Amino acid sequence: MKALDKKLIRDLWTMRGQAFAIALVIASGVATFVLLVSTMDSLKLMRDSFYREYAFAEVFASLKRAPEGLKERIEDIPGVEQVETRVVADVRLEVSGFGEPVSAMLVSLPTDRPARLNRLHLRQGRLPDPEKTDEAVLSEAFAEAHGLRVGDAITAIIEGRMKEIRIAGIALSPEFILQVRPGALSPDYKRYAIVWMTRDAVEAAYDMDGAFNNVVASLSSGADPSRVITRLDELLARYGALGATTREDQVSHRYLTEEFKQLERSATIFPAIFIGVAAFLLNVVISRTVSTQREQIAALKAFGYGNLAIGLHYVKLISLVAFIGIAVGVVLGAWLGARLSGLYMGFYRFPYLLYELEPRVVLIASAVTGLAALAGTIFAVSRAAALPPAEALRPEPPSRYRQTLLDRLGFGRVLSQPSRMIFRNIERRPVKSLLSVIGISLAGAILIAGIFFGDAVDYLINVQFRLAQREDMRVTFTGPVSWQALYDLEGVEGIYRAEPARSVPARLRFKHRSFRTPVQGVSPENRLQDLLDVELDPVRVPPQGLVLTDYLGSILGAGPGDVVTIEVLEGAKPVVEVPVAMLVKQYIGVAAYMDIAELNRLAGEGRAVTGANLVIDRGLLPEIYDELSDMPKVAGTAVRTDEIRSFYETQAEFLLFFTFIATLLAATIAFGVVYNTARIALSERSRELASLRVLGYTRGEISYILLGELAVLTLASVPLGFLFGSGIAAYLATELGSELFRLPVVIELSTYSMSAAVVLGSAAVSGLIVRRRLDRLDLVEVLKARE
Amino acid sequence: MQRDLVFSIQGLTKVYRMGEVEVHALRGVDLELWSGELIVLLGPSGSGKSTLLNIMGGLDVATGGRVVYRERELTRAGEAELTEYRRFHVGFVFQFYNLIPSLTAKENVAVVTEIAAKPMRPEDALSIVGLSERLDHFPAQLSGGEQQRVAIARAISKNPDVLLCDEPTGALDSETGIVVLEAIDRINRELGTTTAVITHNSDIAGMADRVVHLSNGHISEVISNPVKKTPRELHW
Incomplete structure (x- = not known):
C-alpha cells in the first residue's frame, strides 16, 4: 500500500467518529431509497409475473344480460386476443359463528375447461367439480380471516334463497390482488369475499342460461385499447352495458398503481434530504481536515506531489466514507425492503413473495450519493489542491471576529464573556451556522414528514365518518328499488x-x-x-x-x-x-x-x-342482521364503526413501520449534524478552550462555551424544523393525493413534540460525547502544539 | 573539480499582500549557486531569506526578475512544470519538520520515494541521518531532533540535486541542532548535493562555503569561508 494511502486510512481512523456519523447519514439516505424503490420494484415484479402467468385481462365490461352467441362477435373485434364471458353477481354469505352478514362477489369459472383469462392460483384444494353445483373456491384473505379450510361449508344467499356451499379450494386471482369492496376505504377481509363457482352453477342460480353479464378480454400486442373499447361498447350497448374499461379503472389494479406512485414520490424526496445533509456534513468535515492538514499538504507539494494527486487523495477519503455509507445503506435497505415487501403481502395478495434488489437501484443510489458527496466537497478539495505551497507553510491567519449584532444593539453588556463568545462565534460564520441549523432542522422535518400520515389519516377519518357520514349502518340494495324499501327497513325492530x-x-x-x-x-x-x-x-x-x-x-x-x-x-x-x-x-x-x-x-x-x-339500536344488531337476511333486495351492509376499525387495522402495521424508520433516520441526521458540528468546533477551538482552563475556567464553564453554541443552534433549528416539516408534509400530501383519498395537511401537537424530542435528545447525546472529550483536554499538550 | 552553475538569479523581486499592506520581500536579488556548494543564507526575520528559498524551490513565484535552474527558467515555469521540478530535483527541510503525523518515520520517507525517479530505500535514507532504530515510530513518538532528521532523510531520499533547508535548527536546542547540521553537512560532502541553509543564527555560518547576508530584501554581503568548520566545531 502506498504511504499516502496509509495516511488516508489512519486519517480516517482518527476522524472515525465523524466519518461514522456521516456514513450513517449517507446510509440512511441510501437505505430509504433502496427500501422504497426495491419494494416498489418487487411489488411490480410480483404483480407483473402474477398478471402474466395467470393471464390477467386488459379490458373489462359489465352489462345486464347478453346471449352467449355475442362472444364470437367480441372475439372478432380487431385487437382482441382472448375473450372470457362470465356471470358475476353480488351475493351475501353467512359464516357460522360470525354473526354479521358478509358481502361477496360471485364470479363464474368456465365449467369444463381451464379459464383463459384471470386464472386462479390455488393455495389449497382444487377447482370446483363440473358435476357439482355446490362447490366453490374462496379467496384466501377471507378464508384466512375466518379460519375456513377446504371441506368446510358456508351459506350463500342467492336471489333470496339460501344455498349451502362446500369449499373445494382456496385461491388467489390477479383480478383481486387487493380484495376491496368497491367504494370501500380499505380491505375488510372478514366482511368481503370473492367466491368462484362453475359457470353452470352460477347460470342456474341466476337464471342466466346461455347468457353472460360480464366479459373480460386480453389484447394482442400493439392493439389500441381505446379502439377496442369503442367497438366493444357499440356491441354491448343494447345489452345494458355500463361501458368497458381498461385496467386503469380496475379496482385492484388502480390501488396498486396508486401505491407505486406513493412509493416513487417518497423514494425521491426522503433520500434527497439525507444525501443533501450528508453532502453538507462532508463539506464541513473535509474543509476542516484540509485546514488542519495545510502544512502536510504544503510538504507534499514541496516534494513534488501535484494538484491532482493532492485532490485525489481527499477525493479518496470522501469516497471511502461514501462507500461505507452506501454499503451499509444497501444492506440495511435490502433488509428493510424484504420486511416491507413481506408486510405488503398481507395487504396485496400475491402467490409468492419475490423480493428483488435490482443492480440498477444500487447503481443509482451509489452514483447519486457519490456525486452529491463530491459536489458537496468539491470546493474544499479544490482549495486543498490549489493551496499555494509557500502560503500553506505559513500558519493560518487568525480568525476574524467582530462585534455581534447583540453587541451593537447594546445587549453585549448584559452577557457574560462566555456567552459573548458563543454569539460572536455564531455570527463569525453566519453561513456555516445557518447550514448547521438547517441540517439539524431537516432531522425534525423528516420526522414530521415521516409520521404526519397518522395525524392526517385521523383527521380524514374524522371528517368522513364523523362529520360527513353519521349513520350507524349503511345498506345497499341489489339495484334501484322503490321508496317502499325504506319503509320496510323502518319497520324492522331496532x-x-x-x-x-x-x-x-x-x-x-x-x-x-x-x-x-x-x-x-x-x-x-x-x-x-x-x-x-x-x-x-x-x-x-x-x-x-x-x-x-x-x-x-x-x-x-x-x-x-x-x-x-x-x-x-x-x-x-x-x-x-x-x-x-x-x-x-x-x-x-x-x-x-x-x-x-x-x-x-x-x-x-x-x-x-x-x-x-x-x-x-346497536344492542339489537344480531336481530337486525337476521331480519335483513330475509330481505332479498338487500345486497350488503356496512357498519360505520367496523369500517373505521378495519381501516385502522390494515394501516396500523404500515404506520408503525414507517414511524419506526422515520424516527430512526431523523435521530441519525440530528446526531450526525450535531456531533460533527461539535467535533469541528472542538478541534478548531481546543487551544482557546485550553487557554481558558489555564486561566482558571472550570470544565463546566468551557463546556458551556462550546456546547452552549450547539444548544443555541439546536434550539434555533427546532421551529425551523417544524416549518420545513410542514412544508414537506404539504408537498407530500399534494403529491400523494389520488382518486382514492387526499391527505389533509394536519400535524398534531404530539407530532411536533415528538420531532422536537428526537432532535433535542440526539443533540444531547452527541453533546455528552463531546463533553467527555472536553474533560480530557490536555492543557499542556494543546498549548505546546503548533496549530 | 569542474563546477557547474546550478542556480542563476538576477534582479529577483517579490511583493505580496498581507492583509491590507504590501510587503516587498525581495527588492532585486542577484545570486549564483554552484554544484556541490553549501551556502548559508543569513539574516534577521523579514529579511526575505525564506521567500528567496521558496522561489528557488519552486514553492513560490517571483514578481520580477529571473531564476534559472540549470537550463530551466523557473520564473517562466507553470504550475505543472514547477511540480515536476520539485518532484525530481529538490529536497526540502522545514523549520517545523512538516512530517505527516499519521505516518511512521519510514512511511514519511516513502511518501517521497514512491514518486521519485531514482530514490534510495527509505531505510537507507534514515540510516544516513542515524535513525535506523526508529523506522516504525510515529512523529509524536520522536524528539524534535529526530523529527528533523526524518525530515532530512525524507528530503535526501530522492537523491535531489539541491537540498533547501529553512531554519532546520530553529526549533531545536544547540546539541540537537548540531546533530541535524552534521547530517546536512554529511550529505553535502558525501553526495555532493548543492545545499542552501537558512538561518538567523550567525554561528552556523562557519560550516558554509559561502555566507550570503540578506537584509530588507537585498543581499548586503557575501562572504566566502576559506576554511569550512565541521558542525562539531560550531557552538552557540
Missing part, C-alpha cells in the same frame, strides 16, 4: 330511521375531460349525511344543479357555473347537461352529488333508491 341513498353510474364530461363516477342522490331532509364546504361546514344540497367534490372539480377543470355533461350509464342511458352548483370538500373518493329527486328525474326513473342510511 332500526329507528332509514334515509334514502341513490347512486347512478355515470360518466361526467366537461370540455375534453371526462371522469367515470356514480352521481349520488342526496335528500335535503337527510340528517345522517352532510356535504361539507371548504371550511368543513355543512351545506344543504341545492335543489338544482350538480355538486362536485373539489378533487373531481380539478380533474374535470370545472367549477360553479360550468355546464357538465352527464352520461347516465344505466336504464335508458340519457345524456343530460347540468350546471355545477357548488364544490364541496371531501378527502375520500371522487364523487358528484345531486338532489335525489332531481337525480331520479334526470335518470328517468321514479322515486328510486339504491341504498339507505340507518340509525339503529
Whole structure:
C-alpha cells in the first residue's frame, strides 16, 4: 500500500467518529431509497409475473344480460386476443359463528375447461367439480380471516334463497390482488369475499342460461385499447352495458398503481434530504481536515506531489466514507425492503413473495450519493489542491471576529464573556451556522414528514365518518328499488330511521375531460349525511344543479357555473347537461352529488333508491342482521364503526413501520449534524478552550462555551424544523393525493413534540460525547502544539 | 573539480499582500549557486531569506526578475512544470519538520520515494541521518531532533540535486541542532548535493562555503569561508 494511502486510512481512523456519523447519514439516505424503490420494484415484479402467468385481462365490461352467441362477435373485434364471458353477481354469505352478514362477489369459472383469462392460483384444494353445483373456491384473505379450510361449508344467499356451499379450494386471482369492496376505504377481509363457482352453477342460480353479464378480454400486442373499447361498447350497448374499461379503472389494479406512485414520490424526496445533509456534513468535515492538514499538504507539494494527486487523495477519503455509507445503506435497505415487501403481502395478495434488489437501484443510489458527496466537497478539495505551497507553510491567519449584532444593539453588556463568545462565534460564520441549523432542522422535518400520515389519516377519518357520514349502518340494495324499501327497513325492530341513498353510474364530461363516477342522490331532509364546504361546514344540497367534490372539480377543470355533461350509464342511458352548483370538500373518493329527486328525474326513473342510511339500536344488531337476511333486495351492509376499525387495522402495521424508520433516520441526521458540528468546533477551538482552563475556567464553564453554541443552534433549528416539516408534509400530501383519498395537511401537537424530542435528545447525546472529550483536554499538550 | 552553475538569479523581486499592506520581500536579488556548494543564507526575520528559498524551490513565484535552474527558467515555469521540478530535483527541510503525523518515520520517507525517479530505500535514507532504530515510530513518538532528521532523510531520499533547508535548527536546542547540521553537512560532502541553509543564527555560518547576508530584501554581503568548520566545531 502506498504511504499516502496509509495516511488516508489512519486519517480516517482518527476522524472515525465523524466519518461514522456521516456514513450513517449517507446510509440512511441510501437505505430509504433502496427500501422504497426495491419494494416498489418487487411489488411490480410480483404483480407483473402474477398478471402474466395467470393471464390477467386488459379490458373489462359489465352489462345486464347478453346471449352467449355475442362472444364470437367480441372475439372478432380487431385487437382482441382472448375473450372470457362470465356471470358475476353480488351475493351475501353467512359464516357460522360470525354473526354479521358478509358481502361477496360471485364470479363464474368456465365449467369444463381451464379459464383463459384471470386464472386462479390455488393455495389449497382444487377447482370446483363440473358435476357439482355446490362447490366453490374462496379467496384466501377471507378464508384466512375466518379460519375456513377446504371441506368446510358456508351459506350463500342467492336471489333470496339460501344455498349451502362446500369449499373445494382456496385461491388467489390477479383480478383481486387487493380484495376491496368497491367504494370501500380499505380491505375488510372478514366482511368481503370473492367466491368462484362453475359457470353452470352460477347460470342456474341466476337464471342466466346461455347468457353472460360480464366479459373480460386480453389484447394482442400493439392493439389500441381505446379502439377496442369503442367497438366493444357499440356491441354491448343494447345489452345494458355500463361501458368497458381498461385496467386503469380496475379496482385492484388502480390501488396498486396508486401505491407505486406513493412509493416513487417518497423514494425521491426522503433520500434527497439525507444525501443533501450528508453532502453538507462532508463539506464541513473535509474543509476542516484540509485546514488542519495545510502544512502536510504544503510538504507534499514541496516534494513534488501535484494538484491532482493532492485532490485525489481527499477525493479518496470522501469516497471511502461514501462507500461505507452506501454499503451499509444497501444492506440495511435490502433488509428493510424484504420486511416491507413481506408486510405488503398481507395487504396485496400475491402467490409468492419475490423480493428483488435490482443492480440498477444500487447503481443509482451509489452514483447519486457519490456525486452529491463530491459536489458537496468539491470546493474544499479544490482549495486543498490549489493551496499555494509557500502560503500553506505559513500558519493560518487568525480568525476574524467582530462585534455581534447583540453587541451593537447594546445587549453585549448584559452577557457574560462566555456567552459573548458563543454569539460572536455564531455570527463569525453566519453561513456555516445557518447550514448547521438547517441540517439539524431537516432531522425534525423528516420526522414530521415521516409520521404526519397518522395525524392526517385521523383527521380524514374524522371528517368522513364523523362529520360527513353519521349513520350507524349503511345498506345497499341489489339495484334501484322503490321508496317502499325504506319503509320496510323502518319497520324492522331496532332500526329507528332509514334515509334514502341513490347512486347512478355515470360518466361526467366537461370540455375534453371526462371522469367515470356514480352521481349520488342526496335528500335535503337527510340528517345522517352532510356535504361539507371548504371550511368543513355543512351545506344543504341545492335543489338544482350538480355538486362536485373539489378533487373531481380539478380533474374535470370545472367549477360553479360550468355546464357538465352527464352520461347516465344505466336504464335508458340519457345524456343530460347540468350546471355545477357548488364544490364541496371531501378527502375520500371522487364523487358528484345531486338532489335525489332531481337525480331520479334526470335518470328517468321514479322515486328510486339504491341504498339507505340507518340509525339503529346497536344492542339489537344480531336481530337486525337476521331480519335483513330475509330481505332479498338487500345486497350488503356496512357498519360505520367496523369500517373505521378495519381501516385502522390494515394501516396500523404500515404506520408503525414507517414511524419506526422515520424516527430512526431523523435521530441519525440530528446526531450526525450535531456531533460533527461539535467535533469541528472542538478541534478548531481546543487551544482557546485550553487557554481558558489555564486561566482558571472550570470544565463546566468551557463546556458551556462550546456546547452552549450547539444548544443555541439546536434550539434555533427546532421551529425551523417544524416549518420545513410542514412544508414537506404539504408537498407530500399534494403529491400523494389520488382518486382514492387526499391527505389533509394536519400535524398534531404530539407530532411536533415528538420531532422536537428526537432532535433535542440526539443533540444531547452527541453533546455528552463531546463533553467527555472536553474533560480530557490536555492543557499542556494543546498549548505546546503548533496549530 | 569542474563546477557547474546550478542556480542563476538576477534582479529577483517579490511583493505580496498581507492583509491590507504590501510587503516587498525581495527588492532585486542577484545570486549564483554552484554544484556541490553549501551556502548559508543569513539574516534577521523579514529579511526575505525564506521567500528567496521558496522561489528557488519552486514553492513560490517571483514578481520580477529571473531564476534559472540549470537550463530551466523557473520564473517562466507553470504550475505543472514547477511540480515536476520539485518532484525530481529538490529536497526540502522545514523549520517545523512538516512530517505527516499519521505516518511512521519510514512511511514519511516513502511518501517521497514512491514518486521519485531514482530514490534510495527509505531505510537507507534514515540510516544516513542515524535513525535506523526508529523506522516504525510515529512523529509524536520522536524528539524534535529526530523529527528533523526524518525530515532530512525524507528530503535526501530522492537523491535531489539541491537540498533547501529553512531554519532546520530553529526549533531545536544547540546539541540537537548540531546533530541535524552534521547530517546536512554529511550529505553535502558525501553526495555532493548543492545545499542552501537558512538561518538567523550567525554561528552556523562557519560550516558554509559561502555566507550570503540578506537584509530588507537585498543581499548586503557575501562572504566566502576559506576554511569550512565541521558542525562539531560550531557552538552557540
